[in-house]
Amino acid sequence: MLPPFSVVIPCFNEAARIGQTLRLTLDYLVTHAADSELIVINDGSTDTTGAKAREILDETKIEARLLENFPNRGKGAAVRKGLLAAQKAIGLFFDADLSTPLDEIPKVIEPVANGDVDIAFGSRALERSLIGIRQPWRREYGGRIFNFLVRVVTGLPFWDTQCGFKAFRLDVCRPILEAARIDGFAFDVELLSLARRAGLRIREIPVRWNDAEGSKVRFFHDGLRMLREVIAVRNSL
Numbered sequence: 001m002l003p004p005f006s007v008v009i010p011c012f013n014e015a016a017r018i019g020q021t022l023r024l025t026l027d028y029l030v031t032h033a034a035d036s037e038l039i040v041i042n043d044g045s046t047d048t049t050g051a052k053a054r055e056i057l058d059e060t061k062i063e064a065r066l067l068e069n070f071p072n073r074g075k076g077a078a079v080r081k082g083l084l085a086a087q088k089a090i091g092l093f094f095d096a097d098l099s100t101p102l103d104e105i106p107k108v109i110e111p112v113a114n115g116d117v118d119i120a121f122g123s124r125a126l127e128r129s130l131i132g133i134r135q136p137w138r139r140e141y142g143g144r145i146f147n148f149l150v151r152v153v154t155g156l157p158f159w160d161t162q163c164g165f166k167a168f169r170l171d172v173c174r175p176i177l178e179a180a181r182i183d184g185f186a187f188d189v190e191l192l193s194l195a196r197r198a199g200l201r202i203r204e205i206p207v208r209w210n211d212a213e214g215s216k217v218r219f220f221h222d223g224l225r226m227l228r229e230v231i232a233v234r235n236s237l
Contacts, residue, residue, distance in 0.1 A: 001032060001033065002032050002033040002036075002105070002106060002109055002110070002113070003033065003089070003090065003109070003113045004033055004035040004036045004037075004088045004089070004090075005033060005036050005088050005089070005090040005091065005092055005109055005113075005167070006036065006037050006038075006039060006082075006083075006086030006087065006088040006090065006091045006092065006170075007025060007029065007036060007037070007038045007039065007092055007093075007094070008039045008041065008079060008082030008083055008086065008091060008092065008093040009021065009022075009025070009038070009039070009040050009041070009082075009093070009094065009095075009096055010041045010043055010075050010078035010079050010082065010093065010095070010096070011040060011041065011042050011043060011045060011049050011053065011078075011096050012042075012043045012044065012045055012049070012072060012075070012078075013045045013046060013047045013049060014045070014047075014049045014096045014097075015045070015047040015048045015049045015052055017096060017097065018040075018049050018052050018053050018096055019052050019053075019056060021096050021097075021098055022038070022040070022053060022056045022057065023056065024098065024102060025038060025102065026038065026056070026060050026062055026064075028102045028105070029062050030061070030062060032105075034062070036062065036063075036088060037062065037063040037064065037065070037086070037087060037088060038057070038060075038062055038063070038064040038065075039064070039065050039067060039082045039085055039086060040053045040057065040064070040065070040066050040067070040082075041066075041067045041068075041069060041078040041079075041081055041082045042066060042067070042068050042069065043069045043072050043073060043074070043075070043077070043078040044069050044070050044071045044072030044073065045072075050066065050068065053066050054066050063087075065085070067081055067082065067085060069081065073183050074183035074184045074185075074187075075183075075184070075185055075187065076180070076182050076183045076184055076185070076186075076187025076188075076190075077183040077187075079093050079187065080177050080180060080187070083168060083170065083173075083177055084174070084177055084178070086170055088170070089169065089170060089171065090109060090112050090113060090167055090168065090169060090170065091167065091168045091170050091173075092105065092108065092109060092165075092166070092167040092168075093164065093165075093166055094164055094165045094166075095164040095165075097212035098212070099164070099165075099209050099210055099211065099212050100122050100163070100164070100165040100207050100208065100209050101208055101210075103208075104122065104165070104207040104208055107120070107122070107205050107207055108120040108121060108122060108165065108166070108167040108205060108207075109167055111167075111203055111205070112167050112168070112169050116201070116203070117169075117201040117202060117203045118168070118169045118172050118173060118195065118200040118201045118202065119166065119167065119168050119169070119173065119192070119195055119200060119201070119202045119203070120166070120167045120202075120203045120205055121163065121165060121166035121167070121188075121192075121202075121203075121204060121205065122160075122163045122165035122166070122205060122206075122207035122209070123158070123159060123160040123163055123204045123205060123206055123207065124160050124163055124206075124207070124209045125144075125147065125159035125160035126159060126160070126204060126205075126206040127206035130206055130207065130208045130209065131208075131209050131210070132208065132209070132210040133210040133211045133212075134211055135211045136211075143160075143162065146162070146226065146227070147159060147160055147161060147162065149227065149230065150189055150230055153230050153231060153233075153234050154189060154193050154230065154233060154234050156189070156192055156193060156196065158192065158202075158204045159204065160204065161188045161189050161192055162185070162188055163207070163209070164188075165207060166188070166191075172198075172200060173195065173200070175198070176191060176194040176195050176198060176200075177191070179194055180194060181236075182229050182232070182233065184225055184226065184229055185225075185226050185229075186225075186226040186229035186230050186233070187229075189229070189230050189233055190229075190233045193233050193234075
């Protein structure tokens with residue numbers, strides 16, 4: 001069994017899969033960490049994501065909440081809202097597409113629970129043999145270039161800052177969550193930069209991962225925005 005932790009799932013127009021995602025997540029928690037909580041953040045969806053999530057959360061015995069952002073504010077804002085609302089000692093966020101299988105949760109929860117690190121996050125780059133379904137080549141190599149630029153611009157020593165599978169020891173991480181300002185997709189870079197500056201212990205951990213259709217990241221538009229945000233992170237430190 002795992003210690004209790006808070007699961008945060010940010011959602012934007014995920015009506016097609018949010019039901020299955022929440023059922024699988026709740027089943028996992030009931031089996032492996034029944035005293036945990038589930039927090040879903042509906043980030044200004046224009047479809048039925050909120051209604052479908054509420055229907056499932058109302059039926060569960062696990063402590064669960066649906067939080068709303070209107071209008072859409074961005075993934076960074078949604079994740080911060082969920083983690084700051086968390087009531088357990090450890091907060092874990094992951095994407096609604098479950099690209100990283102739920103069975104990988106112990107890899108990031110246990111090092112935090114054991115007191116080894118303050119932040120543990122999944123990585124696709126450390127052991128690429130763990131990738132099952134790969135991204136289209138343009139997106140995969142674009143991601144590699146982006147992470148190289150992150151290392152150069154910020155000095156972060158990590159190889160995959162963007163994998164949406166991160167666990168936090170919330171008592172020490174709350175100040176960096178409150179200080180963060182980036183609402184877009186580069187929020188991970190800001191959080192890791194703030195954590196490193198604060199002297200927190202961070203570990204990048206290889207996890208299994210599968211590409212899922214329906215990514216909200218637009219290759220060129222969001223890639224340029226993320227690069228601008230990364231430069232803003234460097235300038236703010």
